[in-house]
Amino acid sequence: MTEPAVDEGSGSARGGWARRHRRTVTVLTVLSVVVALLVADGIRRYAEGEAELASDPAFYALPSPVPTGQAGAIIRRESIASAPAGSTAWRVIYHSRDLAGEDIPVSGIVIVPNSPAPLDGRPIVAWGHPTTGAATRCAPSLGLDPFQLMEGMHELLAEGYAIAATDYPGLGVAGGSSYLLGVPESNAVLDSVRAARGIDEAQIGDRFVLWGHSQGGQAVLFAAERAADYAPELTLEGVAVAAPAADLSALMSDDIVDISGVTIASYAIPAYTAAYEDRFGEEAISAILTPAGATATPKMAELCLLAQNEQIHAIADPLVGGYVTSDPATTEPWRTMLRENSAGASPITVPVFVGQGEADELVIPSATEEYVARLCAQKTNVSFHRFPGVDHGFAAYASVPALLLWLAELESGTPKGNCPA
Structure with a gap:
């Protein structure tokens, strides 16, 4: 009986298909496990977050x-059970200083990776x-998810960084608002590093980096300008x-003609x-407001961005073009107050990274370009990155790589x- 002929090409094709099929099944299995773990961790974090809301x-x-107490000393702390997998976190309240130098309590979060810390302690962002x-x-x-706004958190933890995230004065712990006030915001940022170092089990060293988005960008730039004097024991x-x-x-000149500017001003006016x-x-100070603006400001100042956008729009939309009597940037005392709370008055002596979306309609690209030009004129080492098509909300995420x-x-x-050059 004659043996059947063997088609070597067909057998090879079948073998290759089998190997590719096995690889595909393996990849899909791994992805399924990863997705299942992420879903399980999400469910755990949501449940833990719900429970924590009751104790807040x-x-x-x-x-x-x-x-x-001393600036940065911890007043109170508690573990956060809803920390992302592979990390440990604490909610903290610590001492800081307001614009007048008075002792104030500020709240925030400290989060560290569960990987071993270096001998000289973890670097911290x-x-x-x-x-x-x-x-x-x-x-x-x-x-409910207190880590939601820490842009780049997962990547930074994976690189071994701890993170200290201040709420800023007036948020979390009751007290005077610090909205867009450079000194108390930056004090709170620098004191959050001190507070994090006060948690022994976090194993945090004295080296730190500042990272901020939008309002947080103003806060950390002020912190960079003031760090050597305010927190000389830390290494920026x-x-x-x-x-x-x-x-x-x-910012005010560019935005006061739209709803973003009205909202920003309604937060800033009570604080200032x-x-x-x-x-x-x-x-x-309040003379800058129209009668309608004066009536609306206290109501808007009580609303949270994102969570209450619908209510903000209901109040602010009719005020666009009729909220202020003149441009705050050219009207005293606002002209002086805004200048005093703008970054750039003092040189920054450490390297600076700047990311800017080219589709940003809140912090418009030309404003950031002018600030970068000022830094360069001061001989600061600047790494400036532009991101085409990126708007304000995604500027930090686009910057992470x-x-x-x-x-x-x-x-x-x-x-x-x-x-x-």
């Missing part, structure tokens, strides 16, 4: 008066979050920002009135920078 009011309620509102309940640490290695609210005069009324008088490369350069030496 007691944690944030402090005795009156609060005993004084001090995160400045974008605008969430100006009312106490708008604090990121009070959210660099500062990174995405779409920073660096020049408040430009409380901070500067002794110097300029409440009447002079370039940020990680910049951080690697920072660890190994000095980033190249791209200021004009």
Whole structure:
């Protein structure tokens, strides 16, 4: 009986298909496991977050008066059960300083990877979050997912960084708002690093990097300018920002004609009135408002961005074009107050990373370009990255890949920078 002929090509094809099929099944199996783990962790974090919401009011309620303490000293802390898998986190309340240098309590979060810490302690990123509102309940640490606004958190933890994320004064713990006030915001950022180092089991060293988005960009730029004087025991290695609210005069002039500007101003006016009324008088500060603007401001100042956008629009939309009597950037005392709270008055002596979306209509690209030009004129080492098609909300996320490369350069030496020669 004749043996059947063997088609070598057909057998090879069948073998190749089988191997590809097995690889596909393996990849799909791995992806299924990963997705299942992510879903399970998400369910766990949601359940833990719901439980933590019930205990939040007691944690944030402090005795009156609060005993004084050194800047950065922890007043109270608690573990956060809803921390992402592979990390450990704490909610903290710590001492900081307001515009007048008075002791104030500030809340925030510290999160560390569960990987072993270096012998000299973990490096830490001090995160400045974008605008969430100006009312106490708008604090990121009070959210169902208190880690949601830490842009780049997972990547930074994977690289071995700890993260300290302040709420800023007036958010979380009741107190005067610090919205767009550079000194108290930056104090809170720097003191969050001190607080994180006060958690022994976090194993955090003295090296830190600043990273902020929008309002947080203003806060961390101020922190970079002031770090050597305010926190000389810490070693600042660099500062990174995405779409920073660096020049408040430009921000107000660019945005006051739309709903974003009305919302920003409604948060800033109460904060600036409380901070500067002794110097300029409440009447002079509030004179910038139209009668309709004066009526609406207290209502808007109590609303949280994102969570209450519909209510914000209902109040602010009719006020567009009729909220203020003149451009705050050119009207005293606002002209002086905005200038004093804009970054750039003092040189930054560490490398700076700047990310900017070219489709940003809030912090417009030309404003960031002018700030970068100022840094370059001050001989600062600047790495400036533009992202086509990226708007304000996604500027920080778009910046993360370039940020990680910049951080690697920072660890190994000095980033190249791209200021004009």
